[in-house]
Amino acid sequence: MRKVLFIINNLGGGGAEKVLINILNNIDYTQYQIDLLLLVEEGVYLDKVNKNVNLKTVIPRKKSNKLFHRLYRYCSYKLYKLHPRISASLLIGKKYDLEISFLEGPSTIFLSHSPNKKSKKVAWIHADLVEHRTMSYEKERKIYKVIDEIVCVSHQCKNKILELYPEYNKKLKVIYNLIDKDEILRLSNEKIDFTFDENTIVAVGRLTKVKRFDILIRAHRLLRNEGIKSKLVILGEGELRNELEELVKNLHLEDTVYMPGFVENPYPYIKNGDIFAVSSDHEGFSLVVAEALTLEKAIVSTNCTGPTELLCNGEFGIIISRENEIALKNSLKELLLNKRLREEYERKALKRSEILSKQQVMNLIYKLIDEEKAN
Numbered sequence: 001m002r003k004v005l006f007i008i009n010n011l012g013g014g015g016a017e018k019v020l021i022n023i024l025n026n027i028d029y030t031q032y033q034i035d036l037l038l039l040v041e042e043g044v045y046l047d048k049v050n051k052n053v054n055l056k057t058v059i060p061r062k063k064s065n066k067l068f069h070r071l072y073r074y075c076s077y078k079l080y081k082l083h084p085r086i087s088a089s090l091l092i093g094k095k096y097d098l099e100i101s102f103l104e105g106p107s108t109i110f111l112s113h114s115p116n117k118k119s120k121k122v123a124w125i126h127a128d129l130v131e132h133r134t135m136s137y138e139k140e141r142k143i144y145k146v147i148d149e150i151v152c153v154s155h156q157c158k159n160k161i162l163e164l165y166p167e168y169n170k171k172l173k174v175i176y177n178l179i180d181k182d183e184i185l186r187l188s189n190e191k192i193d194f195t196f197d198e199n200t201i202v203a204v205g206r207l208t209k210v211k212r213f214d215i216l217i218r219a220h221r222l223l224r225n226e227g228i229k230s231k232l233v234i235l236g237e238g239e240l241r242n243e244l245e246e247l248v249k250n251l252h253l254e255d256t257v258y259m260p261g262f263v264e265n266p267y268p269y270i271k272n273g274d275i276f277a278v279s280s281d282h283e284g285f286s287l288v289v290a291e292a293l294t295l296e297k298a299i300v301s302t303n304c305t306g307p308t309e310l311l312c313n314g315e316f317g318i319i320i321s322r323e324n325e326i327a328l329k330n331s332l333k334e335l336l337l338n339k340r341l342r343e344e345y346e347r348k349a350l351k352r353s354e355i356l357s358k359q360q361v362m363n364l365i366y367k368l369i370d371e372e373k374a375n
Contacts, residue, residue: 002097003033004369007107011043013237013262014206015287016103016126019177024050026178026362032369037091039080039106044262056091058110088113098122098369101147105134112143120373123147126177128305130160131282132210141165148373151175153285156305175368177285178361181294181353188267188295194258199230199336202273202297204266204288205280207238207259212302212323214247216279219328221251228336230256233269237262271295274342275335280304281322289317293353298345300331316352317345 006024011017020036027034029052036049041057049055059076063069080087087110092099094116101108101123108123123144135143141164144150150171152158158172201220205211213234220232234244234257241259248257263269266288270276276292276299283289283306290310292299299317301307311317318335320327335342 001031001033002369003035003095004098004100005035005037005092005096006100006102007037007039007111008102009106010038010040011045011049012206013044015177015285016124017043017045019126019179019287020102021045021048021050022178022180023362023365024053026180026358027052028366035096039110044264058087058091084110085113085115089115092116094118100124104129104132108143108147109135112146118373120148120371121146122149122151122368124151124153125157125161126153126284128157128160128282128284129164131305132284137164144168144171147171149173149368151368153177154306154309156309157284160305173368175364176356176361177287177290178358178365179287179290179294179356180358181356184267184291184294187265188271190265190268192265192268194233194269194272196231196272198256199228199275200233200273201230201275201277201332202233202235202266202269203277203279204235204270204291205278206236207234207240207244209240210281211236211238212279212281213240213244215323215325215328216277217244217247217251217253217257218325219279219332220257221253222325222329223333223336224253224256226333228333230332230336231258232256233258233273235260235263235266235269267291267295270297273297275300275332277328277332278302278304278307279328280307283307286310290353290356293349294356296346296350296353298335298342299349300328300335302328310352312352316348 035054037056040059041061058080060073092114096119098120099111099114101111104125104127111121152174155174158174203216223230270292276297278301280302282304286306289307302322303319308319318331320331
């Protein structure tokens with residue numbers, strides 16, 4: 001039985017974390033022993049970790065104010081920050097056949113400190129590394145040098161890495177994010193407390209700068225200015241909540257913009273909405289676009305890595321320029337006012353979703369796990 005370690009920053013409500021939970025729920029535990037190491041024990045998906053997984057943490061969550069726990073947490077944090085090699089030696093050790101960082105940035109840095117010279121080391125990349133910077137190019141190049149294989153979540157993501165580090169070409173492979181289509185369809189039928197009595201635009205993602213929900217909100221305002229009745233639903237939580245709520249208030253959209261925070265099951269909203277919108281500056285794969293395709297939705301997305309690949313540069317959804325609220329408004333307006341066009345894109349979405357095979361993705365992951373480290 002091969003021993004595998006996954007490492008990730010935390011289990012917050014992002015796409016990469018959700019994909020990891022999906023993978024852990026589909027692995028054959030009769031063949032593999034799986035450990036999951038969180039750099040920080042926190043996140044909305046903590047209670048979703050498969051019961052067959054052994055959960056380990058670098059910095060434990062704050063469970064009480066007792067002196068011993070506070071001291072242990074503080075010491076764990078200091079050891080991780082000041083002596084990451086020692087922290088990695090204690091938590092990774094030398095017992096794994098395969099060690100996987102499932103997210104670029106801190107978890108890949110931690111993996112690079114692994115003391116296990118015999119294990120195969122794999123780094124997953126979910127972002128456009130040209131646009132999404134977490135460290136200097138020099139440091140990043142040095143870290144990926146000790147990684148045996150680099151998994152990119154899209155071909156465009158892979159091409160971006162080749163722009164930066166062409167010398168790592170032989171390490172790169174593409175594995176699309178795992179989505180469970182049957183589960184998405186089942187969950188999409190659950191009842192929710194929301195009335196779809198007007199044209200409804202749905203978006204999902206963390207409330208962070210890169211998602212550019214400010215652009216989407218402004219585009220919604222422009223639609224309303226032109227007399228087009230519509231609602232905007234943004235599902236997600238993040239550090240820009242107060243800023244976005246202030247924007248909604250300043251634009252007098254309190255009655256038509258709905259921001260309930262992180263929603264464990266977003267699929268009824270996506271299914272019952274009229275259009276799915278992506279306003280991001282950059283993505284890696286865009287799990288939410290794949291989910292919207294599964295639910296046969298007409299999609300409008302900015303031309304960023306991931307969505308443009310999934311939508312074939314506009315064949316299966318509308319692609320617009322980034323940071324352009326007028327272009328976004330125009331595309332949303334076109335779909336809202338032209339039911340025939342919207343239904344055409346819905347049919348195209350269903351066809352495109354055929355590429356999202358759970359078994360195919362799991363077979364690629366099993367192959368990755370089973371292959372020995374190259375000499």
